[in-house]
Amino acid sequence: MIEMDAKVLIAKRVAQELKDGDLVNLGIGIPTLVADYIPQNVKVLFQSENGIIGMGPIPEEGLEHPDLTNAGANYVSAIPGAVCFDSAMSFGIIRGGHLDVTVLGGLQIDEEGHLANRMVPGKIIPGMGGAMDLVTGAKRVIIAMTHTSKGEPKIVKNCTLPLTSIRRISLIVTEMAVIEPTQGGLVLKEIAPGLTVEDVLKVTEAKLKISSDLKIMKIEGM
Amino acid sequence: MHVIKVEKAVEMIPDGATIMIGGFLGVGTPRVVIDEMIKQKKFNLTVIGNDTAFPNSGIGKLIVSKLVKKIIVSHIGTNPETQKQMIEKAIDVELVPQGTLVERIRAGGVGLGGVLTPTGIGTVVAEGKQIFKINDAEYLLELPIKADFAIINAKKADCNGNLVYSLTARNFNPIMAMAAETVIAEVDEILPIGTIPPDDIHTPGIFVDYIVRVR
Numbered sequence: 001m002i003e004m005d006a007k008v009l010i011a012k013r014v015a016q017e018l019k020d021g022d023l024v025n026l027g028i029g030i031p032t033l034v035a036d037y038i039p040q041n042v043k044v045l046f047q048s049e050n051g052i053i054g055m056g057p058i059p060e061e062g063l064e065h066p067d068l069t070n071a072g073a074n075y076v077s078a079i080p081g082a083v084c085f086d087s088a089m090s091f092g093i094i095r096g097g098h099l100d101v102t103v104l105g106g107l108q109i110d111e112e113g114h115l116a117n118r119m120v121p122g123k124i125i126p127g128m129g130g131a132m133d134l135v136t137g138a139k140r141v142i143i144a145m146t147h148t149s150k151g152e153p154k155i156v157k158n159c160t161l162p163l164t165s166i167r168r169i170s171l172i173v174t175e176m177a178v179i180e181p182t183q184g185g186l187v188l189k190e191i192a193p194g195l196t197v198e199d200v201l202k203v204t205e206a207k208l209k210i211s212s213d214l215k216i217m218k219i220e221g222m
Numbered sequence: 223m224h225v226i227k228v229e230k231a232v233e234m235i236p237d238g239a240t241i242m243i244g245g246f247l248g249v250g251t252p253r254v255v256i257d258e259m260i261k262q263k264k265f266n267l268t269v270i271g272n273d274t275a276f277p278n279s280g281i282g283k284l285i286v287s288k289l290v291k292k293i294i295v296s297h298i299g300t301n302p303e304t305q306k307q308m309i310e311k312a313i314d315v316e317l318v319p320q321g322t323l324v325e326r327i328r329a330g331g332v333g334l335g336g337v338l339t340p341t342g343i344g345t346v347v348a349e350g351k352q353i354f355k356i357n358d359a360e361y362l363l364e365l366p367i368k369a370d371f372a373i374i375n376a377k378k379a380d381c382n383g384n385l386v387y388s389l390t391a392r393n394f395n396p397i398m399a400m401a402a403e404t405v406i407a408e409v410d411e412i413l414p415i416g417t418i419p420p421d422d423i424h425t426p427g428i429f430v431d432y433i434v435r436v437r
Contacts, residue, residue, distance in 0.1 A: 048390070049320060050246040050247075050249070050390045050393050051246075051390050051392055051393050052389070052390050065389065066249070066391075067249060067250065067377075067388040067389040067390060067391035068389045068390055069246075069247070069249050069390055071246070071247075072247070073246075073247035073248065073249060073275075073276075073300070078389070084389050084390055084392060085392065086324075086387075086392050086393060086394070086395070086396045086397055086424075087246075087272070087320070087324040087393045087394050087397060088324045088325065088328050088397050090393075091320060091321030091324055091325070094321060095321050095339065095340070095341060124299075125298070125305065125308070125317075126297060126298060126299025126300075127273075127295065127296055127297040127298050127299060127317040128296060128297070128317060128319050128320070128347075129273075129296050129297040129299075129319075129320050130296070130319070130320040130321065131319075132319040132321075132322075132341050132342055132345065132347065133319050133320060133321035133322070133341045136340050136341045136342075136343075137321075137340075137341070162345065162346050163344065163345050164345065165341075165343075165344070165345065166343060166344030166345070
C-alpha cells in the first residue's frame with residue numbers, strides 16, 4: 001500500500017460522491033480539500049454561507065478582491081455566471097432543500113447517524129455558525145473526518161458532545177472506511193486498501209453492520 | 223436621508239444601545255464607524271451580528287475594547303478575546319444558528335411575530351422554546367430581533383439613500399437595514415439620484431436614515 005495523507009485520502013473519496021450539476025457547500029478543514037479532487041467530467045457549483053454560488057479557487061496574488069471571500073474569510077474568486085446574495089437568501093437555499101450536498105467535519109457520530117461537530121463544553125465553544133442549518137436542510141450530508149481523535153473512536157454508541165441536528169446524516173468518509181447510517185444502524189460499505197474489517201472495528205465504538213457487498217475504497221494514487 | 227460626518231453619526235449612539243452591525247468575519251462591516259465608536263468609547267453595548275470576527279477587525283475590535291456587554295451572534299470561534307471574556311463572565315454571549323439569526327432579524331424588520339424553523343429541533347438550541355407540529359414536521363418558534371441602531375456597509379448610495387452592495391460584502395447588511403429604529407450606512411461613494419438604475423438597487427432608501435461616506 002502506498003502511503004497517503006489521511007486528509008487527502010478522505011477528500012479524494014468524498015469527491016467521488018459529487019455528481020455533475022450538484023450545488024455543493026464545503027465546510028472548513030478536510031471538506032475544503034474536496035474541491036481539489038473533483039473528477040474532470042463532473043462540474044459542480046460551490047455555494048458559501050456568506051452569500052455566493054459559483055465560488056472559484058483562491059485567486060492569484062494581487063488579484064484578491066476585499067469583498068470576495070468564503071465563509072472562512074479567505075479570498076476566493078468567482079467563476080463566470082457566479083451570483084452573490086444576502087444571508088437570508090443564502091440560508092433559504094440551505095434550509096429550503098436547494099443545496100444538493102454539504103460536506104462537513106465531525107467530532108462524533110452516533111449509532112443513529114447523529115452528528116456532533118460544533119462544541120466541546122468547557123473547552124471549545126465556537127458557536128454553530130451555519131452548521132445546524134446545513135445539516136438540517138441539505139439534501140445530502142457527508143461527513144469527512146479522521147476515524148479517531150488521538151486514538152479515541154469518533155464513531156460512538158452515543159454522542160457525549162451536543163448534537164448539531166437530529167437529522168440522520170447521509171454518509172461518513174474516513175481514512176479507514178466509508179460508512180452509511182441507515183434506519184437499521186451504521187453499515188460498513190468500504191474499507192481502505194490494506195486494512196481488514198477487524199482493523200476498522202477495533203477503533204469504532206459504535207456497532208457496525210458489515211455490508212454484504214463490502215468493497216475496497218478506490219482511491220487514485222493508491 | 224442625511225449625509226453626515228462619522229463623528230456626528232456616532233454621537234447619536236448612547237451608551238447601552240442595542241446595535242446591529244453588518245458583515246461576515248469583517249467583510250462588509252462598517253469599519254470607519256466602528257473605529258469612531260471605539261474612539262468615543264460607547265459602553266455597555268448589546269451587539270447583534272453574524273460573528274465577532276478577529277481581534278483586529280470588524281466587531282472584534284469592539285470586543286477587544288471592552289465596549290460590549292452582550293452579543294447575539296452565530297460564531298465566536300475566530301476571536302479568542304470573545305471566548306476569554308465569556309469565560310470570565312465579562313460578556314454575555316447568545317449563540318444562534320446563522321440561518322435562524324438572519325430570519326429573526328428579518329422578522330423584526332418586516333413585521334412578523336416570529337419564524338418557525340426546523341433548525342435546532344432536538345438540540346440545546348430548542349431549550350425553553352415553543353415547538354409547533356405542522357404537516358408532521360416539528361418547528362421551533364424563534365422570536366424577532368430589533369435594534370436601536372443598524373450600522374451597515376454598502377458599496378454605494380444615491381442621494382435618496384438607495385444602496386448597492388458589493389459581492390459577498392452584502393451578507394447581513396440589507397436584512398439589518400430593515401430592523402432598526404435608526405439606520406446608518408457607511409458607503410464608499412454617493413451618486414446623484416437617477417444614476418443607479420431602479421433594478422440594480424438592493425436596499426430602498428426609505429430604510430436608510432444617515433449616510434457616512436468614507437472615501
